[in-house]
Amino acid sequence: MLIDYKTELNPAQYQAVTTTEGPVLVIAGAGSGKTRTIVYRLAYLVEQGIPPASIVLLTFTRKASQEMLARAGDLLGMGMHAVRGGTFHSFAFALLRKYAHVLGYEKGCTVLDRADAEGLIKQAREELGLGKGDRSFPKKSTIIGLLSQARNKELVLKDVLRKDAGHLGCYEDDLERIGQRYEDLKTTYQVLDYDDLLFMLEKLLTSHADILERERATCQYIMVDEYQDTNRVQARLVRLLAGNQGNVMAVGDDAQSIYAFRGANIQNIFDFPQVFPQATMIKLEQNYRSVQPILSLTNAILAGSREKYAKELFSQRESSQLPELVKPLSDSTEARLVVAKIRELEQQFPLHEIAVLFRAGYHSYALEVALNKEGLRFKKYGGITFSDAAHIKDALAFIKLVANPLDLPSFRRAFAGIKGVGPKTCENLFHALASGDQPSLEKACAKKPAIRTVMELLDSLRENQPDPLSALEAVYAYYKPLVERTFPDDFPRRIAGLDELAQIASPYNDIATFLADLTLDNPDQLSKDEAEQDHLVLSTVHSAKGLEWSAVILINLVEERFPSKHALHSDEEFEEERRLLYVACTRARDYLGLFVPTALYNRYYNSNDPANPCPFLQEIPSHLITEFRERYAGGLIQVSGERHKPTRPTSPAPSSRSNTAKAPLPTACQHKIFGRGTIVEHIEPDKYKINFPGFGLKVIVRDYVEIVEG
């Protein structure tokens, strides 16, 4: 035996690794060595003689599975390429391509990314003549979001609107029709959106018993990471592939479920023991990442939630430094203070070990400006990404047309680069080509000779079926000069981006795989091994999932930003914001800084309006955090923490157990005026200190509130 599992893993991890037969549910707290467990389990399976080709590893991003496979390969001293790994979506698309002949996609089909799907929504709306001149008609990105949500949650559009977008209720019929048309367009152009991949696979497997049998035989050991963020189809697919007795391990943490907005169903992880009745349940509770003061704080955040699989996270990493709560005067001064804090942290940690996290992409704009002014290098994740950039999409459009000549969205991109050719011309051209209307084609080519050039380029690509790299080179010969013309101010950057794309393409042998990987797993996902480059990381909390840094700063922790204002009206969404904050804070190993601006700048009135601090922070006992406020004269003043109370022990109990899981407080309650709130403290004999979202902390007499049991 190569690896001494017993000494390298703790007992719970060891059990998870060695329980290979039958269903297993692993509840893995934040930082509890979940990745390590999966890596060792992969190695263990292979050591037991399981052929790698019969193992499936489904993860949230492809990077995650690649890293795990690489690490398992290192342990064993052999490659693990034969293991099927990736996202549900890429796994599904691979199977759909394998059985394309059964599905009637012999001519090829391609996957729509978000922008392409929006294009088809726009087309559907225009064709139906809906919302003309109506400025408050939902925009295409909103529409595609709603339609996708309905499919992912498996609800009818009406219910999605009522729950999440009540103000759009009057457009229900229009949206319904647009959705219908959108489905038709996808069929016509032989394209699939993200949601189709999952549902089509389910349909394929349920309607072809022979295919199901064959695939089950090759999926003998299934591991699913981030199970709390799977949606309903994904759970059904797991069950389908595993069979009732199957060897399936689901790994997840209900406290970290943050994708409900796209259909993730937290119920999946609760139902696992019922769906697989013989399931073994294992909890990983020792945290190896964070120092105890950070963990005490995150435990306090979670104390107010109703976690089903209660965990008691504890750490052996002691520290005398408490997390910091910094209150800048406003969000405009916040950026400056954050920069100063980063300068300070830089003395202690390398720049790439520092991250700034926020709720929404645009929350970092002010900070980005300040960082640029300061000359601090940073990389942002979760905003506009490499593969969203126009020039990258343009270049890929040509390649996509090789895989699927009917892909109209790509067709549009490819031809719209020609000067004087817009949406209408593209449309006509496409229809002329599709219906073999030679005279119209000739006329168009005579008018714009460049049309012929592009058609010939595409034809030669389809004739020769080159590998992705050669195909891109042929495209670049035409497209690069065009980039210089259309982006005069920043074409060198874009050309460099195209070269990077060629780099990505070079290892691939066939176009279909290259395209699938690119649209289903974006290449600029954050990964741990990017640490080499010395830059600060800015990221949305969602994009930071699964990652960790020595120092983490959270900004804009005020109500309506974090939690998002969309989440304030519903209990479920509000609780998801809590988990999101929990995920954010648990990314930190040694330093955690929470920035709460006291006021928000209002451009419209050119004034600063007072803001409510993030309600979850109000619930945190003050001895767990050191608080600073910004002085008018600049700089910070410490207003709480050990300096003022030197007698208080600096870290919670010396015992390694967390000390937050004892009291039944806080509990949710309901107040006639303030609505739903969380009880923070019982003030003897008959009062409660209660935190009401939107109103802040209040002391209320017991008789005036109604206790709501979780």
Added chain:
DNA sequence: CGACGCCCTATTTTT
């Protein structure tokens, strides 16, 4: 038909 410019608005998170 397409390019360009002006103005208004509504602003989450992503495979």
Added chain:
DNA sequence: TAGGGCGTCG
């Protein structure tokens, strides 16, 4: 702040 609606000119 950017995307989209709308008007104007080529």
